[in-house]
Amino acid sequence: MENSKIQHFPIAAFSSVMGLAGVSIALNKFYHLQWFPIWPYLTMLIISFLAFVIVSLMYSKKAYMFYKEVNVDFRHRIRINFFSTITISFLLLSIAVYGIWPMVAMPLWWIGFIGHTYIMLHTIKFWIQHNFEIKTFNPAWFIPVVGNILIPVIGVDFIPRELAWFYYAIGFLFWIILLTIFMNRVIFHDQMPKKFMPTFFILLAPPAIGFLAYVRIIQSLDSFAYFMLFIAYFFAALLVMLHKSFRGLDFFVSWWAFLFPLASITIASVVAYQLTSVNIYKYLAWLFMASMLITFVIVSYKTFIAIKNESMCIEEE
Numbered sequence: 001m002e003n004s005k006i007q008h009f010p011i012a013a014f015s016s017v018m019g020l021a022g023v024s025i026a027l028n029k030f031y032h033l034q035w036f037p038i039w040p041y042l043t044m045l046i047i048s049f050l051a052f053v054i055v056s057l058m059y060s061k062k063a064y065m066f067y068k069e070v071n072v073d074f075r076h077r078i079r080i081n082f083f084s085t086i087t088i089s090f091l092l093l094s095i096a097v098y099g100i101w102p103m104v105a106m107p108l109w110w111i112g113f114i115g116h117t118y119i120m121l122h123t124i125k126f127w128i129q130h131n132f133e134i135k136t137f138n139p140a141w142f143i144p145v146v147g148n149i150l151i152p153v154i155g156v157d158f159i160p161r162e163l164a165w166f167y168y169a170i171g172f173l174f175w176i177i178l179l180t181i182f183m184n185r186v187i188f189h190d191q192m193p194k195k196f197m198p199t200f201f202i203l204l205a206p207p208a209i210g211f212l213a214y215v216r217i218i219q220s221l222d223s224f225a226y227f228m229l230f231i232a233y234f235f236a237a238l239l240v241m242l243h244k245s246f247r248g249l250d251f252f253v254s255w256w257a258f259l260f261p262l263a264s265i266t267i268a269s270v271v272a273y274q275l276t277s278v279n280i281y282k283y284l285a286w287l288f289m290a291s292m293l294i295t296f297v298i299v300s301y302k303t304f305i306a307i308k309n310e311s312m313c314i315e316e317e
Helices: 002-007 011-032 039-065 067-075 079-097 102-129 139-150 161-188 194-218 223-241 253-276 279-308
Strands: none
Touching: 002 039, 011 039, 011 079, 011 253, 011 279, 039 067, 039 079, 067 079, 079 102, 079 139, 102 139, 139 161, 139 194, 161 194, 194 223, 194 253, 223 253, 253 279
16 A cells, blocks of 8 residues: 555645745745744745655655656656656755855755756657647646746856846747647637646746746846736736636645745735835735735645545556
């Protein structure tokens, strides 16, 4: 029974680390503006690292005991996109600790940077070399793109600015391409399976992170930065209008896809307020923070119940 759990441990579990690290960064932003004390940030940071260690050990054990299963994941038309969550977890954890432990952040960032470069290129090669039907497309395809846009957020301090622009440009290009495919998929084809509905929230992440990375690269706020930020707000409004589609969903690991995008748009709103002192951004930051924390409590509870009922590690289709 124990081996069976390890055999079916999902690669998508790393999305939980992305979510927790994103919450840590958002809490840190609130602490710097003296809206929150420091302890929620430090607590969530510890939880994020613990989750990363546990998930990494579990999936490493799966790789050791069931190498063929991991190989199947790596060649799966949907699951391959979740391998980027491993390297993005490194990048997010590096951002989360950058302000207090820069010497810890740097090696984490370099591991994430080098690893994500390989996985991103391999994933795009996989897309090109295989035939896909439109029904196999889902928002998880955006995950490798998010990683590219995320690289410059603190990477601009570690690598030449031209290289930061290189990764930003790749991320932006594929975000536009995949967004076009996504709109075609959801409007003109069959409804997406319910287990992928939470991944709709990934739509928030590329423009929100794109705003943050762009501001970090150019060190100012201009028209294009507003362009990216308001696209993120548009998708947030759209998701509110789609709220009925998220009711009555059975729990899947994909529920963690709610958290990281909410953290991204929360952080983007805080940064917008820091740069402009316009109160509407502060109010939006608090709104998104409340939504993110409520979502965190719900998803954590559902995950605990799934683990308790031994329904977390089951064979996927």
